[in-house]
Amino acid sequence: MQVPILKQGGYLxxxxxxxxxxxxxxxxxxxxxxxxxxxxxxxxxxxxxxxxVIDSFATRMLRAIAHMLKLRGAETVIVGIQPDxxxxxxQLGLTLEGVGTALDLExxxxxxxxxxxxxxxxxx
Amino acid sequence: xxxxxxxEIHSAADIVTARQRGRTLALQLGFNxxxxxLIAAAISEVARNIVDHAKxxxxxxxxxxxxxxxxxxxxxxxxxxxxxxxxxxxxxxAQAMQYGYSTRRGLGVxxxxxxxxxxxxxxxxxxxxxxxxxxxxxxxxx
Ligand SMILES: Nc1ncnc2c1ncn2[C@@H]1O[C@H](COP(=O)(O)OP(=O)(O)O)[C@@H](O)[C@H]1O
Ligand SMILES: [Mg+2]
Numbered sequence: 001m002q003v004p005i006l007k008q009g010g011y012l013x014x015x016x017x018x019x020x021x022x023x024x025x026x027x028x029x030x031x032x033x034x035x036x037x038x039x040x041x042x043x044x045x046x047x048x049x050x051x052x053v054i055d056s057f058a059t060r061m062l063r064a065i066a067h068m069l070k071l072r073g074a075e076t077v078i079v080g081i082q083p084d085x086x087x088x089x090x091q092l093g094l095t096l097e098g099v100g101t102a103l104d105l106e107x108x109x110x111x112x113x114x115x116x117x118x119x120x121x122x123x124x
Numbered sequence: 125x126x127x128x129x130x131x132e133i134h135s136a137a138d139i140v141t142a143r144q145r146g147r148t149l150a151l152q153l154g155f156n157x158x159x160x161x162l163i164a165a166a167i168s169e170v171a172r173n174i175v176d177h178a179k180x181x182x183x184x185x186x187x188x189x190x191x192x193x194x195x196x197x198x199x200x201x202x203x204x205x206x207x208x209x210x211x212x213x214x215x216x217x218a219q220a221m222q223y224g225y226s227t228r229r230g231l232g233v234x235x236x237x238x239x240x241x242x243x244x245x246x247x248x249x250x251x252x253x254x255x256x257x258x259x260x261x262x263x264x265x266x
Contacts (some may be wrong), residue, residue, distance in 0.1 A: 019144070022136035053143060053161065055168040056233045084161035092165060092237035093223060 003028045007028055011112055012074075013105070015047040025061040032065060036074045038091035044069055047105060050082030059094045066099040075115040076100060079108040127152075129188040131171075133209075134180045137173040142183045149185050150203050154263055163261055164240040169234035170207035170257050171231060176228060178211020178255065190262060196243055202262035205242075210254035217249055 005026060012035055014028060035096040040115035046062065048054065054062070060093045077100035081089075090093075100115065105116060131142040134202040140257055146167040167183065171204035174181040190196050206251045214220045221239070235257075239245040242259040249255040 007173065014257060019140045021140060040192045052147065053164045053168050055165055055172065057168075057172055084158045087158055088161045088165040088241065091241050092169070093211055093233055093240070094231070094237070 005029075005031060005035055008109075009034075010014070010041055011043040011045060011109070012036065012039065012041045013045045013047065014051075016051060018050060019052055020058070022057060022061075025058065025065075029061065029065045029068065030041055033072060036050045036069055036072045041074050042116040043075045043077070045105065045108040046076065046078050047080050047108075048078055048085075049082065049086060051082075053086055054081065054089055054094070056092065056094060057094065059089070062096060063099055066096075074076060074100075077102050077108045077115075079104055108123065112118070129185045131183045131185075133171050133174045133183055133207075135174075136175055139168055139175065142171045142185075145169050146183075146185050146203070146205065148259075149187070153187055153201065154205055155203070155261070160259065162241045163205070166238040166261075167205055167207075167237045170205070170259070173234050173255075173257075174207060174211070176210045176230065177256060178209035181207065181209025181211065181254075183207050188260060190260075192223070194244070196262050197265075200262040200265065201244070202260050205257075205259045207257040207259075208254070209256075213251040213253055213255055214247075214249040215245055215251060218251075221247070 003014050069076045079102045101110045129145040143164045147160050147164045150163045184206045187202050188202050190200040192198040221235050223236045224232040242261045244260040246258045
């Protein structure tokens with residue numbers, strides 16, 4: 001099942017809709033890479049609220065997506081990891097090292113606003 | 125009540141199926157939401173190992189009762205998950221069980237992680253013959 005990607009302002013929002021197969025995750029990576037270029041997006045939110053499990057493969061993919069988007073000039077934030085899912089990730093020893101996370105969409109947007117704020121060159 | 129589920133594992137999509145069946149069975153047996161997710165995560169890892177390292181195999185899940193020899197005490201109900209394949213087998217099981225060890229640029233978290241998630245974990249692997257992982261999780265005493 002394809003993941004819909006919405007454009008909101010300077011950001012992209014990818015809302016994962018159901019349990020994802022590996023192919024879906026790979027496809028999500030490719031389409032986000034393309035869209036970030038197409039829309040010159042500075043930030044990407046990946047909403048994983050509906051994921052029932054984030055296993056080592058999904059963790060590796062989410063990290064890879066975030067790192068790839070960073071190289072394309074965009075910040076990534078993962079939002080909506082459920083408490084049980086987070087608990088299982090901790091038990092598995094999985095971390096989303098180097099990837100932004102936030103509670104929900106609203107917090108994710110706030111996170112990207114801080115991360116992508118342009119700092120004036122002269123310091124003012 | 126369905127107390128046994130068998131899932132053939134050939135592709136990544138089958139991992140999702142196995143996970144969902146495990147979730148359903150665990151719920152029926154009386155595990156709570158957090159425990160069901162831990163079980164689903166363990167199933168996901170062993171099923172993925174079949175796809176990644178052995179290409180195909182099967183996962184059989186059933187309800188079990190602990191025996192007197194179990195170090196968790198006898199007479200406890202639980203879930204048993206068997207992941208079986210006839211793949212290449214693992215040359216050094218102790219090494220494969222180490223956190224971070226992977227022969228395929230994976231995270232190397234699947235086997236040690238699944239062991240942490242479950243109450244009992246046993247792995248039997250023979251070179252050229254295949255691998256069987258048997259895991260159990262017990263319900264709390266009533
Ligand atoms: N079913 C299997 N058949 C053959 N080898 C396996 C199997 N499961 C695990 N292995 C071996 O054990 C290693 C560790 O497995 P795991 O902890 O899941 O890490 P990963 O899958 O990320 O490599 C694998 O890299 C692989 O060499
Ligand atoms: Mg693995």
